[in-house]
Amino acid sequence: MNNEFVGNLCRNILLHNEMMRELKDIRIAVVGLGYVGLPLARLFSTKFPTIGYDKNQQRVDGLMSGHDTTREVDDALLQEAIAKHGFECTTDLERIRHCNFYVVAVPTPVDVNNRPDLEPLRRASESVGKVIGKGDIVVYESTVYPGVTEEECLPVVERTSGLRFNTDFYAGYSPERINPGDKEHTVEKIRKVTSGSTPEVADLVDAVYNSVLVNGTHKAPSMRVAEASKIIENTQRDINIAYMNELAKIFNAMGIDTHDVIEAASSKWNFIKLSPGLVGGHCISVDPYYLIQKAQVYGVLPRVMFDARRLNDGMGAYVAEQVVKCMNKKGVVVKDAKILILGITFKENCPDIRNTKVVDIYHTLAEYTHNITVYDPWANAEMVKHEYGIEICSEKPQGVWDCVILAVSHREFGGLDVRSLVREGGVVYDVKGVLPRDMVDARL
Numbered sequence: 001m002n003n004e005f006v007g008n009l010c011r012n013i014l015l016h017n018e019m020m021r022e023l024k025d026i027r028i029a030v031v032g033l034g035y036v037g038l039p040l041a042r043l044f045s046t047k048f049p050t051i052g053y054d055k056n057q058q059r060v061d062g063l064m065s066g067h068d069t070t071r072e073v074d075d076a077l078l079q080e081a082i083a084k085h086g087f088e089c090t091t092d093l094e095r096i097r098h099c100n101f102y103v104v105a106v107p108t109p110v111d112v113n114n115r116p117d118l119e120p121l122r123r124a125s126e127s128v129g130k131v132i133g134k135g136d137i138v139v140y141e142s143t144v145y146p147g148v149t150e151e152e153c154l155p156v157v158e159r160t161s162g163l164r165f166n167t168d169f170y171a172g173y174s175p176e177r178i179n180p181g182d183k184e185h186t187v188e189k190i191r192k193v194t195s196g197s198t199p200e201v202a203d204l205v206d207a208v209y210n211s212v213l214v215n216g217t218h219k220a221p222s223m224r225v226a227e228a229s230k231i232i233e234n235t236q237r238d239i240n241i242a243y244m245n246e247l248a249k250i251f252n253a254m255g256i257d258t259h260d261v262i263e264a265a266s267s268k269w270n271f272i273k274l275s276p277g278l279v280g281g282h283c284i285s286v287d288p289y290y291l292i293q294k295a296q297v298y299g300v301l302p303r304v305m306f307d308a309r310r311l312n313d314g315m316g317a318y319v320a321e322q323v324v325k326c327m328n329k330k331g332v333v334v335k336d337a338k339i340l341i342l343g344i345t346f347k348e349n350c351p352d353i354r355n356t357k358v359v360d361i362y363h364t365l366a367e368y369t370h371n372i373t374v375y376d377p378w379a380n381a382e383m384v385k386h387e388y389g390i391e392i393c394s395e396k397p398q399g400v401w402d403c404v405i406l407a408v409s410h411r412e413f414g415g416l417d418v419r420s421l422v423r424e425g426g427v428v429y430d431v432k433g434v435l436p437r438d439m440v441d442a443r444l
Contacts, residue, residue: 029096037105045087129160139172145294172205175230181350195226242308248276278357280346316360343408
């Protein structure tokens, strides 16, 4: 047998054994227990001692009682994690001081001018800096433009901890790929991109994630590459949907049903089938702004991304205008009309109301009438009132309306006879294109 081969084999075995010893010593803290952090923390708890940290006491209390209001983690799984695996959630920062592998999963929103707001990341980095120790690793999952981890986050950890990056502590970046409400592509089935601040740390970060994932990982050559990979995933979807929305505007003007066109075109083997729609939530409608802002710093004007964002941001108002047009054509008086909107969350079968564009439909129609009822069995009425100032019904309302708009295709709406909710001569508008054709007057 070749001596070089034997030598390499022995080295690989030694490296593998060393990695296994390191994995046995991993103690994980997940900072931020929202749509991303909680599912990940629950999953990590099946293999490693894991604590979830969040500043929201109400959120922590709810989780420790065994219930997740976001519905991302089934109560049975959460309760099993607590009872069987010792999973714990806390607002006490000192409880995570003994950990050595910190995962930051906090939101990365934009401000009123669509500029990146890194304050949640900075605050989370400061929290980590207060408890991180020598030899520890901090991994960021929040979606950012390339360079944020090293340029914005780690200096905060250094300053707060007094430790030196890549000498006393290390870092990684593994972008989240959670799809809220998706029960098929759950966190354990997602193939994760990983990276580290040194080759050795990259290997360890990759091994930690690999140990809990069914479909493994893709180890990126650098943290900046990993950051860039995430931001283009959502930007690509934003651009593709914008194209479909532009087509919808064109074909609606021509009197052609857009969904019929898409069905015909999708008969070709390489056509990518997508549908027009409202683009809300905390990912597709937000993340492109991070790359747009950073591109301009480098002197590049990202016209396609910018135009896609502007087009998609305007679709709520466009839908409302189409509804008004349809009502006028059928002789339904728009002023003071009774209108029912089905759904207000940003997507179906999910309680997430962040950046939902259904509110744009509501506010545009509110210029004509105040008789608007919003029914959504998934959304939290108090949160909707707090965020948008809109009163909603969580139980099916009684009565008939001049117009019904299916804005979100929750499963509860699948069995509704929407036509029975509209008075004779009234209008049914289908934003999602899921209702039977003979039931609707128009669709996006």
